[in-house]
Amino acid sequence: MSNLSSRDILEKLISFATVSRDSNLQLITFVRDYLASHGVESELFHNEEGTKASLFATIGPKDRGGVVLSGHTDVVPVDGQNWTVDPFQLSEHDSKLYGRGTADMKGFIASVLAAVPLFVKTELKTPIHLAFSYDEEIGCLGVRPMLAELAKRPLKYSLCLIGEPTEMKPVLGHKGKLAMRCCIKGAACHSAYAPYGVNAIEYAAQLITRLGEMGKRQAQPELHDARFDPPYSTIQTGVIKGGRALNIVPAECEFDFEVRALPDFDAQTVADELQQYAQNELVPAMQAVQPDTGIEMQPLSAYPGLVTPPDSTAAQLLALISGSDDFGTVAFGTEGGLFEQAGIPTVVCGPGSMDQGHKPDEFIHVQQLAACDAMLVKLANHLAHHSL
Numbered sequence: 001m002s003n004l005s006s007r008d009i010l011e012k013l014i015s016f017a018t019v020s021r022d023s024n025l026q027l028i029t030f031v032r033d034y035l036a037s038h039g040v041e042s043e044l045f046h047n048e049e050g051t052k053a054s055l056f057a058t059i060g061p062k063d064r065g066g067v068v069l070s071g072h073t074d075v076v077p078v079d080g081q082n083w084t085v086d087p088f089q090l091s092e093h094d095s096k097l098y099g100r101g102t103a104d105m106k107g108f109i110a111s112v113l114a115a116v117p118l119f120v121k122t123e124l125k126t127p128i129h130l131a132f133s134y135d136e137e138i139g140c141l142g143v144r145p146m147l148a149e150l151a152k153r154p155l156k157y158s159l160c161l162i163g164e165p166t167e168m169k170p171v172l173g174h175k176g177k178l179a180m181r182c183c184i185k186g187a188a189c190h191s192a193y194a195p196y197g198v199n200a201i202e203y204a205a206q207l208i209t210r211l212g213e214m215g216k217r218q219a220q221p222e223l224h225d226a227r228f229d230p231p232y233s234t235i236q237t238g239v240i241k242g243g244r245a246l247n248i249v250p251a252e253c254e255f256d257f258e259v260r261a262l263p264d265f266d267a268q269t270v271a272d273e274l275q276q277y278a279q280n281e282l283v284p285a286m287q288a289v290q291p292d293t294g295i296e297m298q299p300l301s302a303y304p305g306l307v308t309p310p311d312s313t314a315a316q317l318l319a320l321i322s323g324s325d326d327f328g329t330v331a332f333g334t335e336g337g338l339f340e341q342a343g344i345p346t347v348v349c350g351p352g353s354m355d356q357g358h359k360p361d362e363f364i365h366v367q368q369l370a371a372c373d374a375m376l377v378k379l380a381n382h383l384a385h386h387s388l
């Protein structure tokens with residue numbers, strides 16, 4: 001394959017409709033073949049069903065760790081969104097490239113792939129690894145098996161750069177997230193006899209109120225961390241279902257809540273406290289009316305937060321190649337906390353803005369793509385001369 005520009009490659013990547021619920025294998029096959037055409041071998045890590053895969057590849061010396069460039073290949077759906085252009089065919093207006101995933105985050109992957117011929121021809125002292133995952137948008141799931149595999153290897157990877165859209169600003173942290181579902185099993189009866197039933201909605205309301213109180217506790221000034229916006233951990237109930245008719249005491253209610261946790265706050269403590277409140281105070285009252293009632297909770301998804309120290313090697317390298325040490329944080333999550341847990345210091349910096357992510361008419365500005373291309377040239381130059 002001749003050398004393609006990041007725009008050419010982005011056009012190709014956008015044409016694969018890799019919505020998280022669908023296969024990403026066509027995209028992965030394209031990337032594998034492209035890498036092979038530049039003499040780079042890929043390893044694939046498939047999901048159990050064999051419908052999706054992550055890709056890992058190394059350029060440069062194989063006997064030492066190095067810099068991991070990481071991105072997810074899946075995108076969020078376009079259902080119900082009012083697009084004025086075809087979301088899966090790249091189009092350009094006013095120096096903006098439109099398509100689902102242009103910002104989040106195929107723009108970065110395109111830029112990395114466009115840099116591969118340079119990476120290959122540079123005599124790298126420190127290797128560059130590519131790690132492309134799936135199922136990020138549904139709870140950072142796809143990267144986990146790949147990380148588990150990498151953790152078994154003798155190599156220590158020096159750092160990971162995740163190219164989520166930060167408008168090319170250097171980012172060292174984000175909050176973690178825990179999403180939970182709470183199911184209340186009450187007991188139905190005619191509403192005229194309400195006290196003889198167990199009203200699942202009313203018990204849900206007590207639990208949700210309790211979550212609101214816990215949220216207020218987290219908002220106290222002494223718990224603030226000014227690096228984040230908002231500067232504290234937040235708790236939010238986002239979905240609730242229950243009830244069939246006003247004249248029936250509802251037997252079922254379920255609601256989903258999430259904790260957006262500062263990196264040093266363990267979100268699980270919120271779920272534990274709610275569970276204790278349910279078991280100690282609510283369930284006994286419910287079961288006094290009707291023994292076959294109760295409250296159950298199950299996790300929906302979780303990923304850890306990220307805080308990388310500004311004086312770390314990872315942060316210093318990011319400052320060098322991005323041209324800025326004005327480090328920030330982002331409100332959205334990334335796979336970064338999972339890389340960090342796998343022992344790989346992680347930073348975030350990539351082209352495009354999350355203001356456009358997940359929205360109709362998602363776009364990336366061509367200058368953002370060019371800035372990312374330039375950052376990767378600096379990275380290659382640096383790694384040609386430095387061991388990490």
Ligand SMILES: [Zn+2]
Pocket residue numbers: 072104105136164
């Ligand atoms: Zn993303």
